[in-house]
Amino acid sequence: GENVEQHPSTLSVQEGDSAVIKCTYSDSASNYFPWYKQELGKRPQLIIDIRSNVGEKKDQRIAVTLNKTAKHFSLHITETQPEDSAVYFCAARGGSEKLVFGKGMKLTVNP
Amino acid sequence: DTAVSQTPKYLVTQMGNDKSIKCEQNLGHDTMYWYKQDSKKFLKIMFSYNNKELIINETVPNRFSPKSPDKAHLNLHINSLELGDSAVYFCASSPQRGGNEQFFGPGTRLTVL
Numbered sequence: 001g002e003n004v005e006q007h008p009s010t011l012s013v014q015e016g017d018s019a020v021i022k023c024t025y026s027d028s029a030s031n032y033f034p035w036y037k038q039e040l041g042k043r044p045q046l047i048i049d050i051r052s053n054v055g056e057k058k059d060q061r062i063a064v065t066l067n068k069t070a071k072h073f074s075l076h077i078t079e080t081q082p083e084d085s086a087v088y089f090c091a092a093r094g095g096s097e098k099l100v101f102g103k104g105m106k107l108t109v110n111p
Numbered sequence: 112d113t114a115v116s117q118t119p120k121y122l123v124t125q126m127g128n129d130k131s132i133k134c135e136q137n138l139g140h141d142t143m144y145w146y147k148q149d150s151k152k153f154l155k156i157m158f159s160y161n162n163k164e165l166i167i168n169e170t171v172p173n174r175f176s177p178k179s180p181d182k183a184h185l186n187l188h189i190n191s192l193e194l195g196d197s198a199v200y201f202c203a204s205s206p207q208r209g210g211n212e213q214f215f216g217p218g219t220r221l222t223v224l
Contacts, residue, residue: 032211043201043215044154087152097209098167101154 002027002094006102013080014110021105024072027094033066033073034099036089044089048075080109114138115216117202123222124192131188132219134202142166143185144203144213145177154201160185161208192223 003026013019025033034049050057050064050073057064061080066073073092077084090102115136124130136143144167145157159167160179174190185202202216 034212038152043217045215046212049211089154093209096167098156098159098169099213100156104152104154 001096002030002092002098002100004090004092004100004102006090006105008105009103010106010108012108012110015080015082017080017109019077019080019084019107019109021075021088021090021107022072023074023090023092023102024070025092025094025100026071027092028071029095030092032093033064034091035062035064035075036091036101038087038089038104040086047088077107080107082109082111085109115202115204115214117200117216117219119219120217121220121222123224125224126192126194128192129188129190130192130221131186132200132202132221134185134187134216136183136202136204136214136216138204138206138214140204140214141182141207142205143179143182144205145185145187146201146203146215148199148201148218150198158185158187166208189221192221194223197221197223 006023031052036044037047038044061078063076087104089104091099118133142161144159148154157171158177163179176188179185199218199220201218203213205213
């Protein structure tokens, strides 16, 4: 089945810096790659997603890239703000229909 | 106007007890899910229903039994609770089977003593 690895597990940046989170997946049939943000004590919420027929997608300060050959995808956050502090999860949906999540990355943005 | 709601928000109980968590979505979605998030924040799917039909059943102990009376509701019953069942349980829904964005409920924090 699908296996999603996420790195790093924690990241601390200064306000205004960029942050990059990287994920790899194992199932070459995976075709949908969402990113979720979970603030402390809250529910996971979708922030951006990308499908396998697209290499890059951008939405204001966040962007996601996908390399199908290497089976990895990344989330880029520019001009980070303290409110970006949260746990970020990547996920992949393969042939089994289920979303498999990475283990999450705790981002801390220091003012 | 809550999209996906769960009750209760917190559940504290003794080992061996039986408990239920309820989930409702008013989005008109066909597919609903139960996820377990452990103390290390790992989010793992347990079950998925599409129009009241079970479509995903992960390797979950059979003490966990989901039930979907209609496509807007998905409940989770847990028998003979164990310490390791302590976690946050999230319900989610998506427009259709294999659908894209999943909308999560607020979570139920279960503590087994």
